[in-house]
Amino acid sequence: MKELKVDKTKCFGCGACASIAPDHFTIGDDGLSEAISQENLDDPNVQNAVDSCPVGAITIEEKKN
Numbered sequence: 001m002k003e004l005k006v007d008k009t010k011c012f013g014c015g016a017c018a019s020i021a022p023d024h025f026t027i028g029d030d031g032l033s034e035a036i037s038q039e040n041l042d043d044p045n046v047q048n049a050v051d052s053c054p055v056g057a058i059t060i061e062e063k064k065n
């Protein structure tokens, strides 16, 4: 199983991921992005968001059970 994550130590809240893949990211009260869904991670918008993050804060990791 895969897990979508945002590294909040890298994110600076530019909002790119949330506009590219609004089903998967939102900007939280802290002004930083958070992953809001672990569904449908094969959605190309998710990979576009990963590729578009200027600081490489978004990862899709293989999760160990």
Ligand code: SF4
Residues within 6 Å of the ligand: 006, 010, 011, 012, 013, 014, 015, 016, 017, 018, 032, 033, 052, 053, 054, 055, 056, 057, 058
């Ligand atoms: S694109 Fe990257 S830096 Fe911008 S809000 Fe999303 S995770 Fe944060």
